[in-house]
Amino acid sequence: MRRSAAVYHKFTEDEIRQANSVDILSLARGYGYEPEKAGRKAVHMKHSGGLYIFPENNRFFQWTGPDDGIKGGAIDFVMREENLSFPEAVGKLIGKEYAAEARQVAPYEKKERGPLELPDKADNMKRAYWYLVSVRGISPQIVSHFMNRKMIYQEKKYGNCVFVGYDAEGTPRYCSMRAARENSSFKMDATGSDKSYPFFHEGTSDLLIVTEAPIDLMSHASIAADFYGRDWTEDHRISTGCLWNGAIDRYLEGHPQIRRLVFAVDNDYLARDKDGQFRNWGQLTAAKWVREYTGRGFQCAVHVPHLNDFNTDLVERRKGRSVEDLDRLRMAELEAEFNRDAVEEPENEDEQEMEA
Incomplete structure (x- = not known):
């Protein structure tokens, strides 16, 4: 996950509450989601893979898709959408610079999708290969097929499995990561991923x-x-x-x-x-x-x-x-x-x- 090199400002409890009070439904619209009524208390986001927002308590819940089971308030929502750390998300929501050396106020605005940030590759792919073949039961020939085409590799820092989708010109446009451990449910998309490239x-x-x-x-x-x-x-x-x-x-x-x-x-x-x-x-x-x-x-x-x-x-x-x-x-x-x-x-x- 991307982290700023700046020294983080320590936010107060009041500032954190202020950040979590930002309307999630408005945030979702800002990220391009289209609301549709789903029930008495929930609003479903079209084409979201099961994203529901609960305006009464300003919370969200993801029912299906890569983020299945993720829920929370406004801070969690911004962290998920922009792959930000907790202090980065708080600072963005309350319009306050989170770096100690620069405290100028910046209003919240939607962040356009930037270039895809692929995680660094490990020197080998032993852990990812073991996980996919021995834990997940996938045919070794099939795993090797995608690894040889640079569509699967092992992340350097955490050893996660990395799956890459390319465009017609062979440029990486989508990247999802999954923990290469038996009992871990960790999974997330890399910053800048475009799900329309499979x-x-x-x-x-x-x-x-x-x-x-x-x-x-x-x-x-x-x-x-x-x-x-x-x-x-x-x-x-x-x-x-x-x-x-x-x-x-x-x-x-x-x-x-x-x-x-x-x-x-x-x-x-x-x-x-x-x-x-x-x-x-x-x-x-x-x-x-x-x-x-x-x-x-x-x-x-x-x-x-x-x-x-x-x-x-x-x-x-x-x-x-x-x-x-x-x-x-x-x-x-x-x-x-x-x-x-x-x-x-x-x-x-x-x-x-x-x-x-």
């Missing part, structure tokens, strides 16, 4: 397979190659980085030969909306995309993972489980969730409101 494999057929994340892309390809004996390189494959179709449209513009689309996004069968109701965001989006792209003249289909995503399917298949076993696992998870609901049924409607 992590991709360019095939030779007229079929494009759409997944959400680079690991999903490689997992889907591994299942095709290792369990069904198919040539995974034949078809085009992209990961969108979220449940937004900007990357799909950009890739289709550059590949007019594509006539068939398969949406292989997550199966969020345990996800819930702000009212606590089950809401399978991945499959709802897939159904929406089928309607949209069928209307544009494409042949469309949906490939639904048996469990939450294709990497979970792949890891379980590596353990020797059959697809029938995976279906039983999914049903057991759903049954446990239903039983928990039956025990924890709220007594009144107010208890069902999400605490953001």
Whole structure:
């Protein structure tokens, strides 16, 4: 994450409260998000991959996409959008310079996307390779394929896996990072990333397979190659980085030969909306995309993972489980969730409101 070389001003509790009191809905509009009503207390941002804002308590929550589960106030929102440190975000929100040697007031203004800042490369890729192959179960040949094309490498400072998307001229335009550790959920996009440029494999057929994340892309390809004996390189494959179709449209513009689309996004069968109701965001989006792209003249289909995503399917298949076993696992998870609901049924409607 980028850090300023300046000495940070220590903000008071009052200044921090002032920063967190800045209206998140106005901030979201400033970052280009388009609000739409989603319920009595929540406002959904269109094409955001599940970003909800709660005006009553000035909080946000990200339901899906690379930032799944991230929530907070105005400071957290600015930190997320601009990859800023805590003091940088506070200073930006209250219009106060955070460097001790320069305290001139600067009003808040939207920061335009700058150039992509790729993290430094490590001297080798052993940790990233181990994580993707041994922990995530991805075929070694597939991991090597993308590493050889400089689309995957290991970050120098923290050892994270780095996934890079390029434009047609071979210039890096998108970068996502993921911790190369078994029990870490860390993931983030590099500063300056443009999600409309996907992590991709360019095939030779007229079929494009759409997944959400680079690991999903490689997992889907591994299942095709290792369990069904198919040539995974034949078809085009992209990961969108979220449940937004900007990357799909950009890739289709550059590949007019594509006539068939398969949406292989997550199966969020345990996800819930702000009212606590089950809401399978991945499959709802897939159904929406089928309607949209069928209307544009494409042949469309949906490939639904048996469990939450294709990497979970792949890891379980590596353990020797059959697809029938995976279906039983999914049903057991759903049954446990239903039983928990039956025990924890709220007594009144107010208890069902999400605490953001």
